Amino acid sequence: MNLHLENVRYRYPGASHDALTDVSLSVGLGEFHAVLGPNGSGKTTLVRIALGALPPHVGRADIDRRPASAWSRQDLAKLVGVVPQREDNLFPQRVRETVLLGRYAHLSLWGRERLEDHAAVDRALAACDVRQLADRWLWTLSGGEYQRVRVARALAQEPKLLVLDEPGMSLDLKHEMELFELVRGLVERQGLGVLMITHDLNLAARFADSLLLLEGGRPIASGAPADVLTQQTVEAVFSWPVAMQTIDGRPQMIPLRKPKESRA
Amino acid sequence: MKWTVLGLLAVLALLGSVMLGPAAVPLTQLAHSDIVWNLRAPRAVLAFLVGGSLGVAGAGLQALVRNPLADPFLLGLSGGAGLGAVSAIALHVSGPWALPIAAFAGALAALGLVYRLGLIGGAALDPRILLLGGVAIGAFAAAITTAIVALADAAELRNAFLWLWGGLSGASWDAVLLVALYAPIPLAVLLAAARPLDLLALGEESAGYLGADVEAVKRRVYLAASLLTAAAVAVSGVIGFVGLVVPHIARLTWGHRHRALLPAAFLGGGALLAFADTLARTVVAPRELPVGVVTALIGVPVFAFLLRRWTVA
Numbered sequence: 001m002n003l004h005l006e007n008v009r010y011r012y013p014g015a016s017h018d019a020l021t022d023v024s025l026s027v028g029l030g031e032f033h034a035v036l037g038p039n040g041s042g043k044t045t046l047v048r049i050a051l052g053a054l055p056p057h058v059g060r061a062d063i064d065r066r067p068a069s070a071w072s073r074q075d076l077a078k079l080v081g082v083v084p085q086r087e088d089n090l091f092p093q094r095v096r097e098t099v100l101l102g103r104y105a106h107l108s109l110w111g112r113e114r115l116e117d118h119a120a121v122d123r124a125l126a127a128c129d130v131r132q133l134a135d136r137w138l139w140t141l142s143g144g145e146y147q148r149v150r151v152a153r154a155l156a157q158e159p160k161l162l163v164l165d166e167p168g169m170s171l172d173l174k175h176e177m178e179l180f181e182l183v184r185g186l187v188e189r190q191g192l193g194v195l196m197i198t199h200d201l202n203l204a205a206r207f208a209d210s211l212l213l214l215e216g217g218r219p220i221a222s223g224a225p226a227d228v229l230t231q232q233t234v235e236a237v238f239s240w241p242v243a244m245q246t247i248d249g250r251p252q253m254i255p256l257r258k259p260k261e262s263r264a
Numbered sequence: 265m266k267w268t269v270l271g272l273l274a275v276l277a278l279l280g281s282v283m284l285g286p287a288a289v290p291l292t293q294l295a296h297s298d299i300v301w302n303l304r305a306p307r308a309v310l311a312f313l314v315g316g317s318l319g320v321a322g323a324g325l326q327a328l329v330r331n332p333l334a335d336p337f338l339l340g341l342s343g344g345a346g347l348g349a350v351s352a353i354a355l356h357v358s359g360p361w362a363l364p365i366a367a368f369a370g371a372l373a374a375l376g377l378v379y380r381l382g383l384i385g386g387a388a389l390d391p392r393i394l395l396l397g398g399v400a401i402g403a404f405a406a407a408i409t410t411a412i413v414a415l416a417d418a419a420e421l422r423n424a425f426l427w428l429w430g431g432l433s434g435a436s437w438d439a440v441l442l443v444a445l446y447a448p449i450p451l452a453v454l455l456a457a458a459r460p461l462d463l464l465a466l467g468e469e470s471a472g473y474l475g476a477d478v479e480a481v482k483r484r485v486y487l488a489a490s491l492l493t494a495a496a497v498a499v500s501g502v503i504g505f506v507g508l509v510v511p512h513i514a515r516l517t518w519g520h521r522h523r524a525l526l527p528a529a530f531l532g533g534g535a536l537l538a539f540a541d542t543l544a545r546t547v548v549a550p551r552e553l554p555v556g557v558v559t560a561l562i563g564v565p566v567f568a569f570l571l572r573r574w575t576v577a
Contacts, residue, residue: 077475087469091515092520104476153474
């Protein structure tokens with residue numbers, strides 16, 4: 001059981017450049033992979049291809065050795081839980097209701113939610129430490145609580161893989177750390193495979209097993225954090241001077257001010 | 265409890281519709297009266313079926329186009345039906361079913377055009393374009409209708425307009441039978457889409473990741489809701505506000521889960537239209553108000569109240 005991209009190339013209709021070129025990635029159970037890169041580097045396109053929402057022009061995008069786009073959405077939702085970057089809330093909902101939506105793929109057309117569905121919701125709420133919020137309205141939650149609820153909804157799908165697109169956006173330090181700790185805990189305790197898109201190089205280096213750094217749709221570096229996040233690579237990709245330090249054996253990047261004479 | 269109340273309301277609306285009318289029929293004679301059997305009863309049942317269909321179609325369309333102001337007739341169907349009916353009269357097509365069939369055909373033509381417009385961006389049905397396209401096609405059909413009316417003999421066209429603006433006065437057991445055979449299919453399609461509609465409220469991308477086949481759901485809901493509306497307009501003309509207001513009232517009580525919302529909208533819409541039709545044919549008896557006028561007179565204040573609630577909340 002894994003999510004596998006091999007030499008993927010993709011170009012949006014009408015675009016003059018490839019959105020992704022020669023990207024390979026393999027996420028297995030119990031592994032935490034992070035995909036990094038500047039804005040427009042192809043991170044979200046990579047997720048869409050990995051989940052079969054877009055078919056690659058060249059290369060393969062497989063889930064469990066079957067092309068991702070060949071899966072029915074319902075069957076795929078039983079294997080892969082996704083926390084997309086954005087979503088709407090057209091109608092007001094309570095936390096338990098929205099997490100119960102995660103059970104959709106497991107329900108029959110006319111059947112009601114069964115005991116096992118409610119049990120799965122309870123486990124997901126507990127795993128994300130949001131059980132005490134179960135009866136709250138979504139719109140009363142803080143940004144960090146809301147993200148944990150969305151992870152809980154993905155867990156209620158009882159997936160083997162979890163895909164998160166920029167889950168830490170607009171979270172403060174504590175909530176962002178809690179979210180990464182939660183995801184790391186799911187990898188270690190439940191053996192989930194995780195693919196996370198993130199802007200945060202330092203947290204990715206601290207928590208993930210493997211990084212993939214993209215620039216302009218091309219893979220610049222991939223592998224263990226210490227091999228990917230070098231001063232030279234980071235400065236080249238993000239066009240900004242940085243210094244590197246090591247904490248817990250993981251590389252950490254500190255952006256530098258520009259030298260005085262070149263400031264505007 | 266709330267289902268009991270709604271069920272009672274539905275039964276009361278139906279009973280009231282059968283018992284009340286300009287001709288006084290004694291209670292003991294109800295079961296043997298021709299007026300009751302051949303006029304009031306089919307009319308009450310037809311009003312209930314049409315109102316229920318409009319309620320369900322409105323609830324489904326509001327979720328589909330992600331706009332709480334969507335009404336089944338907003339998507340161009342009333343314009344198409346009107347053009348069909350007026351064309352039939354202008355062309356002197358006659359026969360008892362000429363108007364309903366022409367209106368149904370006009371509504372289907374509008375439905376097809378709007379659907380085609382909705383697919384204009386490619387293979388994915390775009391609900392925003394459905395909404396805009398519906399308004400545009402409706403306006404276009406209304407313009408042609410007005411042109412025909414301006415050029416033709418006004419006296420006979422007055423009938424077309426009166427018919428179009430609501431009337432269950434042509435109700436018969438034949439019409440009831442037709443609707444009772446036709447409506448369950450689109451109603452079942454909508455009910456089967458209840459859970460995916462819940463997911464769709466999160467946005468198409470999220471709905472897909474949770475396991476919904478989003479494109480199939482959008483097509484089914486649009487086609488089923490429009491086919492219900494086209495049948496409603498063919499047997500009873502354009503009846504506004506039922507499809508707009510009833511889903512909102514149902515949401516206030518039953519919440520946003522479509523599995524409960526859609527049946528509640530059916531019973532509520534049926535009860536409301538049966539009640540409105542009773543008023544329409546009794547308050548100015550022996551004359552009759554178009555039932556669309558009554559639903560608008562009831563619906564607009566309710567709607568204003570709802571709008572106020574939203575803006576305050």
